[in-house]
Amino acid sequence: MVLLKRPKHIVSTLLLLASFWASAQAEYQRTLKLMGSRFDITVVAKDSLAGEAYIDLAVAKIEEIERLISSWDPHSQTSTINRMAGINPVKVHPELFHLIERAIGISKLTDGAFDISYASLDKIWKFDGSMTTMPSAESIKASVAKVGYKNIILNKSDTSVFLKTPGMKIGFGAIGKGYAADKAKELLMAQGLSAGIINAAGDMNTWGKQANGEEWKVAITNPLNKNKVFAILPIRNSAVVTSGNYEKYVNFDGVRYTHIIDPRSGYPSSGISSVTVFAPKAELADALATSVFVMGTEVGLDRINQLPQIECIIIDAEGNIFTSQNIEIEKL
Numbered sequence: 490m491v492l493l494k495r496p497k498h499i500v501s502t503l504l505l506l507a508s509f510w511a512s513a514q515a516e517y518q519r520t521l522k523l524m525g526s527r528f529d530i531t532v533v534a535k536d537s538l539a540g541e542a543y544i545d546l547a548v549a550k551i552e553e554i555e556r557l558i559s560s561w562d563p564h565s566q567t568s569t570i571n572r573m574a575g576i577n578p579v580k581v582h583p584e585l586f587h588l589i590e591r592a593i594g595i596s597k598l599t600d601g602a603f604d605i606s607y608a609s610l611d612k613i614w615k616f617d618g619s620m621t622t623m624p625s626a627e628s629i630k631a632s633v634a635k636v637g638y639k640n641i642i643l644n645k646s647d648t649s650v651f652l653k654t655p656g657m658k659i660g661f662g663a664i665g666k667g668y669a670a671d672k673a674k675e676l677l678m679a680q681g682l683s684a685g686i687i688n689a690a691g692d693m694n695t696w697g698k699q700a701n702g703e704e705w706k707v708a709i710t711n712p713l714n715k716n717k718v719f720a721i722l723p724i725r726n727s728a729v730v731t732s733g734n735y736e737k738y739v740n741f742d743g744v745r746y747t748h749i750i751d752p753r754s755g756y757p758s759s760g761i762s763s764v765t766v767f768a769p770k771a772e773l774a775d776a777l778a779t780s781v782f783v784m785g786t787e788v789g790l791d792r793i794n795q796l797p798q799i800e801c802i803i804i805d806a807e808g809n810i811f812t813s814q815n816i817e818i819e820k821l
Contacts, residue, residue: 514535514684514700517532517534517540517544519541519544524665528689530544530548530688532685533683533698533699543677543680547673550669551670555665558585560658560660571652574652574653574658575653576655579650586645586648588661588664588772595777603777603779604752604753605661606658606659607663607752608660609636609657609658614739614750620739623741629754635656635657637657641653664775666690666692667775667776670689670692692730692775693728693729704725706721706724707724709721709765711804711810712733713762727769728768728773730765731764732782734758734782747759758783761782761805762804764781764802765802766778766781781801786805800812
């Protein structure tokens with residue numbers, strides 16, 4: 490067998506053509522309100538017509554998921570599950586069934602720090618500036634009476650969901666946007682889109698590279714000085730989610746309590762300002778960011794270090810930075 494070699498000038502021409510076509514790719518972005526939050530959808534495509542078509546597909550997928558999982562829509566299957574709590578199981582779409590199944594798995598993994606039945610919490614904490622005194626211990630205890638992932642009963646044989654306790658509710662506020670970003674990304678990749686980034690109210694999911702050939706990157710800020718970036722990290726075909734207490738919180742007796750509430754105790758978490766989690770999927774990163782906030786720095790990092798392909802950055806209330814074992818921070 491003889492290996493034929495192209496003349497060098499032909500090879501150079503081919504490389505120039507490849508470079509031209511690569512540079513012909515451009516980024517197209519749309520910002521819109523979906524699932525009650527801001528979504529920024531960016532795609533890398535050959536022209537605006539293709540870019541807009543891909544974004545339309547992503548939007549349609551996100552809206553489809555919202556109709557399925559929204560607890561605000563009285564016609565959604567999630568709302569039906571909640572209405573039938575303590576009465577009857579509800580047969581649901583396999584996609585919703587498996588989402589609930591995975592959520593319960595995360596609840597087990599985090600010892601209940603994450604729990605989609607948090608929607609049953611009585612809203613005794615107010616983070617709009619109206620609270621002047623701390624709720625009583627009795628009212629806090631009563632607020633979690635109907636919360637408990639162990640009372641979510643799944644039947645695989647008919648994909649039905651039953652909430653054992655009357656008045657119990659489930660909600661996907663802690664993972665819904667991340668899940669929607671995952672599914673939109675999955676759809677666009679299946680349609681042949683080589684690169685993009687979906688930012689679902691801070692739940693970011695990426696694939697491929699930017700139009701200029703560089704990696705997608707995320708800036709990490711210290712919540713005590715949000716205008717200062719202390720590190721930039723590349724995101725390679727993965728997701729990153731940050732949970733923070735710097736916008737919604739209350740102070741009592743010198744302790745800052747965030748809007749992220751421990752579903753097991755009814756008390757807001759304290760001691761952490763922000764948690765950033767890197768994971769293969771935004772749904773998982775979303776759930777773990779909330780969980781680490783509730784578990785605290787030591788327990789949270791220990792749990793993250795036991796999980797493959799998961800990394801974490803924690804900034805505590807004093808501004809100290811803690812990271813999981815294998816993360817590499819490009820400090821500025």
